[in-house]
Amino acid sequence: MGTKREPTARQMRLAVELRRLREAAGLSSREAAALLDVNSVQISQIEAGTSGVSEQRLRRMAANYACADGEFIDGLAAMATDRTQGWWEEYRGVLPAAYQDLAELDHHARFRNDVTVIHVPGLFQTEAYARALFAYMNPEFPDSEVGLRVEHRMRRRVVIEGPDPIPYETVIHEAALRISVAGRAATRAQLTCILGMSEADHITVRVIPFALADFAGAGSTLVHLGGVVPQLDTVVRDAPHGTAFVDSDAQLEHFRKLFRRVKEAALPPQQSRDLIHQLAKEL
Numbered sequence: 001m002g003t004k005r006e007p008t009a010r011q012m013r014l015a016v017e018l019r020r021l022r023e024a025a026g027l028s029s030r031e032a033a034a035l036l037d038v039n040s041v042q043i044s045q046i047e048a049g050t051s052g053v054s055e056q057r058l059r060r061m062a063a064n065y066a067c068a069d070g071e072f073i074d075g076l077a078a079m080a081t082d083r084t085q086g087w088w089e090e091y092r093g094v095l096p097a098a099y100q101d102l103a104e105l106d107h108h109a110r111f112r113n114d115v116t117v118i119h120v121p122g123l124f125q126t127e128a129y130a131r132a133l134f135a136y137m138n139p140e141f142p143d144s145e146v147g148l149r150v151e152h153r154m155r156r157r158v159v160i161e162g163p164d165p166i167p168y169e170t171v172i173h174e175a176a177l178r179i180s181v182a183g184r185a186a187t188r189a190q191l192t193c194i195l196g197m198s199e200a201d202h203i204t205v206r207v208i209p210f211a212l213a214d215f216a217g218a219g220s221t222l223v224h225l226g227g228v229v230p231q232l233d234t235v236v237r238d239a240p241h242g243t244a245f246v247d248s249d250a251q252l253e254h255f256r257k258l259f260r261r262v263k264e265a266a267l268p269p270q271q272s273r274d275l276i277h278q279l280a281k282e283l
Contacts (some may be wrong), residue, residue: 004083007048008097010108012245014079015047016047016239016247017161017231018046018047018053019047027065032064036060039091055077057156058073058135059147062076069229071082074228075228075229076232078228088103088104095148095149098242099149100226102236106184109168109227110166111167113170115170116171116221117176117217117220121172123157124193124194125153125190126189126190126193127191128186128190131147132181136181159199159246163203166202168208169203169263171208171259174208175273177275192280194276195276204268209267220258221237223235231253236249
C-alpha cells in the first residue's frame with residue numbers, strides 16, 4: 001500500500017479555518033457531526049486536512065456554525081473544490097514539500113508583498129544568483145540537486161511574468177542589493193534584471209537605503225500572499241527548521257501593519273530605481 005500524501009499548506013489552511021468556525025460556534029466535534037449526520041471521525045479527518053470536503057457539506061457546516069460571511073464561505077468553498085494540478089506537482093517527492101506549498105500559494109494569491117533584507121527576492125533572482133545561493137547554503141548537494149531548486153525557483157516567476165500576473169510589491173534593503181552573491185558580473189546582471197522587471201505596471205519596487213537613520217526592521221523579512229478575502233491571507237516566514245505559514249487573524253494584522261511601516265520608510269519607486277541603477281553602474 002502506498003504512503004498517503006501529506007496535506008498541502010493550502011489544504012491545511014482550509015482544515016484550520018473549519019476548525020476555527022466550529023470552535024467559535026462553541027460546538028464539539030461530536031456535536032458538529034450530529035448536525036451533519038456523520039461520524040465524529042469524519043469531522044476530525046476534515047479538520048486534520050486528511051479528508052476532503054464537498055462544497056455542499058462545507059456550506060452546511062458553515063450554516064451549522066452560524067457563519068454569515070458569504071464572501072468568506074465562498075472563499076473556503078473555492079479552496080475545497082479546486083483540483084488544480086499545477087506545474088509544481090512535477091517536483092512532489094523530489095523537493096521538500098514547502099517548495100510545492102509556496103508555488104501553490106503563489107498560484108492562488110490575489111497579490112503578493114515581499115520584504116527582504118539580506119537576499120534579493122526569490123521572484124527577482126536570476127539563474128546565476130539562485131544557483132550561487134543554493135550551492136552555498138547546501139555545499140553537500142550535487143549539481144543536479146542544486147539544479148532542481150534553481151529550476152523550480154525560475155518557474156515560480158510565472159506569477160509575475162506569465163499571462164495573468166498578480167500585483168507584486170517588494171521592499172528590498174540596500175544590503176541585499178550590494179551583497180555580491182555570485183561575483184560582480186552576476187550582481188550587475190541581477191540588478192539589471194530587477195530594473196527591467198520593475199518597469200511592469202503590476203510590479204512596484206522600493207528600497208530601504210543604508211542612509212535611513214532609524215530603520216530597526218532588519219528582521220522584517222516576510223512574504224504576504226493575498227487570499228480571496230483578507231481572512232484567507234497567508235504570511236510566509238523563514239523558521240529555524242523550515243518554512244512557517246502564518247494565518248491567525250492577529251498575526252496577519254500584525255504583519256500587514258509591519259509591511260505598511262516598512263513600505264513607508266522606503267524610498268519611493270523612482271528614487272529606488274535610481275539607486276539600483278547607480279549601484280549597477282558602480283560594478
